């Protein structure tokens with residue numbers, strides 16, 4: 001890669017990092033929560049944020065859409081939440097997985113961990129292709145089916161994803177609250193140990209495999225992936241400009257074959273490939289009804 | 298290309314309609330009630 005493109009990649013990385021940090025600070029802007037050892041209780045929590053951000057985080061100002069979906073599914077009506085589904089459809093149709101690449105706080109954590117200079121692991125292609133489906137199973141089974149189908153002793157459904165898997169909940173809510181609040185600390189038991197182990201495994205894996213949680217486990221990523229192909233925000237490779245150098249593929253954190261898969265549900269629109277392309281063959285486009293005609297992949 | 302535009306429009310219209318329906322069913326209040334209490338499942342306590 002030429003020096004110019006290396007610099008461009010660095011600049012783009014810094015810019016994206018700034019956006020990610022600002023988004024994480026904004027979504028968790030209730031600093032008083034950390035001092036009061038409690039959580040925000042204002043009306044902004046009527047609204048679901050477009051990313052995985054735990055509402056049990058002391059700083060969280062909005063509701064987590066995945067937590068909210070399970071709350072309604074496990075509630076009295078045992079139904080899918082039209083409100084959350086509708087909001088996520090709107091977010092997905094407008095932005096697709098750009099939200100994963102630029103706004104998600106747990107994506108930011110993974111992007112910071114991958115900067116630790118240790119040799120990265122390339123997941124074998126066949127395993128990678130298979131594991132990608134796991135996140136759809138998580139969405140279907142843990143977020144939509146089990147909370148509605150299995151009753152707990154109180155007659156409601158547990159939020160299975162939050163309870164047994166979500167690493168964002170443990171990191172943003174569990175650890176700070178258990179550290180700050182002695183009552184909660186005294187209640188922490190086997191489940192807390194399990195969730196901490198899940199979180200640690202994901203964090204350690206994130207050092208070696210970029211965006212491992214987004215690739216294989218995130219139910220919100222799975223939902224947005226369904227919209228990525230036709231969302232208003234698009235990325236495309238102009239075939240007539242592409243010189244097939246492979247630089248885009250080598251920098252992709254999602255381990256995509258960029259010219260073939262940039263339009264797939266897996267691309268988080270991080271823009272690294274665009275910054276690395278020596279032929280300026282990758283373009284971004286935002287439109288609702290208009291469609292630029294170009295020879296594209 | 299035309300298919301994408303149609304899907305986009307469907308996504309936006311269905312999304313807006315479902316959101317409105319959810320609001321009419323009172324779902325945001327259910328979510329608020331959950332979100333303003335410390336979610337014990339989320340933090341790994343119960």
Ligand code: SF4
Nearest residue numbers: 252267268270271273
């Ligand atoms: S294809 Fe490009 S924009 Fe998409 S995840 Fe890979 S590097 Fe990022």
